Amino acid sequence: MDSSIDEVPNNMSKKKESDPLIMATKINISSKDDNNDGIYLSWKDLWVSVPDKKVGRRPILEGISGYAQPGEVLAIMGPSGCGKSTLLDALAGRLASNTRQSGDILVNGRKQALAFGTSAYVTQDDTLMTTLTVKETVYYSAQLQLPQSMPLHEKKERAEETIKEMGLQEAMNTRIGGWSLKGLSGGQKRRVSICIEILTRPKLLFLDEPTSGLDSAASYHVMNRIIKIAQQDMRTIVASIHQPSSEVFELFDNLCLLSYGKTIYFGSSSKANEFFAINGFPCPYMRNPSDHYLRTINKDFDNIEEGFGKNIISSSKAIDTLVMSYESSEACLNVRQKVLTICQK
Numbered sequence: 001m002d003s004s005i006d007e008v009p010n011n012m013s014k015k016k017e018s019d020p021l022i023m024a025t026k027i028n029i030s031s032k033d034d035n036n037d038g039i040y041l042s043w044k045d046l047w048v049s050v051p052d053k054k055v056g057r058r059p060i061l062e063g064i065s066g067y068a069q070p071g072e073v074l075a076i077m078g079p080s081g082c083g084k085s086t087l088l089d090a091l092a093g094r095l096a097s098n099t100r101q102s103g104d105i106l107v108n109g110r111k112q113a114l115a116f117g118t119s120a121y122v123t124q125d126d127t128l129m130t131t132l133t134v135k136e137t138v139y140y141s142a143q144l145q146l147p148q149s150m151p152l153h154e155k156k157e158r159a160e161e162t163i164k165e166m167g168l169q170e171a172m173n174t175r176i177g178g179w180s181l182k183g184l185s186g187g188q189k190r191r192v193s194i195c196i197e198i199l200t201r202p203k204l205l206f207l208d209e210p211t212s213g214l215d216s217a218a219s220y221h222v223m224n225r226i227i228k229i230a231q232q233d234m235r236t237i238v239a240s241i242h243q244p245s246s247e248v249f250e251l252f253d254n255l256c257l258l259s260y261g262k263t264i265y266f267g268s269s270s271k272a273n274e275f276f277a278i279n280g281f282p283c284p285y286m287r288n289p290s291d292h293y294l295r296t297i298n299k300d301f302d303n304i305e306e307g308f309g310k311n312i313i314s315s316s317k318a319i320d321t322l323v324m325s326y327e328s329s330e331a332c333l334n335v336r337q338k339v340l341t342i343c344q345k
C-alpha cells in the first residue's frame, strides 16, 4: 500500500483508544491465539417476541434450536419476515429493546456474552463513505479498529491482506461511489463492507443477507469468498440468505430453514432435498432446490401443488406438516445431540 494515504488524525485514534469498547478489542486481539479452536455457537428453545397492539405480545421466533461451528457456514433461509434477521440479532446479542427473549444461547457451551472483537456483524445495508477509495476505506478502518500497540506497517499489511482476501485488489484505487458518483459495483461494495468487519479477524461472523440485490454471478463470488474465510481460519459464519441460486446453495454446509418463526429444517443442506421428498414435497426436476423450499413454505401468496399428484393443499397445511415432521425427524434428533455435545465441551 502506498504511503500517500494519510493517517487518521492522532486525536481521533487517541479518543478511540480510550474507548472501553476499543480497549476490549485490544484485549481480545492479543488473546486471539488462545482460542485457536474457534467458536461453537448453540441455541436451545429460543423464543423472541415483540409487542403487538391486538394480542399483547407476538412471537417472532418460536422455540428454535440449532448450532454453528468453526470452519462452516450456516445459511438461514426463509420467506421475507420469517425471522432471519431476528435470529441473527438474538445470536449476536443485538436485539431491539422492545423485544423479549427466552431460551439459551451458548458460546463454546457456556452462557456468556460475546466479547467485543470475537464477533462481527455485517448488516444488510452498506454504510460506506462514497468519496473514499477502497484502499482508503479499509486502511482508515484498520487504524481505528486495530489496537494502537500494533505498528502502523502491520495495520497497513492487515488492510492489504484483507482487501486481497475479499478479491478486491483490482479495485484498490476505485472510489466507493454512490448515486451521483460512479464507483464500485454492488458486489464489490458488499465485499468492502465485509472487509471492514473482518479486519480484527473475528472468530464468529454474522452476515445479514450478504447477497441481496446482487446478480447471481456477484452473489456467487461474494459467497465463495465467505466460504473461504470460514475454511481457511476455522471461523464460524452464520449468514441469512434470501434467494440463493443453486450454485450458491451448494456452497453451504448447514441450512436452517425457517417459516414464520418455526424450524422447517435444520441440518446438512445436501440432505434437505431428501427431507422435503419424504414428506411429500419432492423438488421438481431442473428446479433450483432453494426456490422449491421457499415456494413450499411461503403462505403469503397462493396455494401449492403437493408432490407429483395434483392435490392442491394450502401452504399453511404444508408448513404444519413439515414443522411436525421435522420435530420427529432424525435431523432434529441430530441437532439436539449436537447441541448437547457442544454444551459438554
Ligand SMILES: Nc1ncnc2c1ncn2[C@@H]1O[C@H](COP(=O)(O)OP(=O)(O)O)[C@@H](O)[C@H]1O
Binding pocket: 050, 051, 060, 078, 079, 080, 081, 082, 083, 084, 085, 086, 087, 096, 098, 099
Ligand atoms: N423490534 C421489532 N419490533 C416489532 N416487530 C419486529 C421487530 N423486529 C422484527 N419484527 C417483526 O418480526 C418479523 C420478522 O422480522 P425479521 O427478523 O426482520 O424478518 P426477515 O429478516 O426474515 O425478513 C417481521 O414481521 C417484523 O416486522
Ligand SMILES: [Mg+2]
Binding pocket: 084, 085, 086, 208
Ligand atoms: Mg432480514
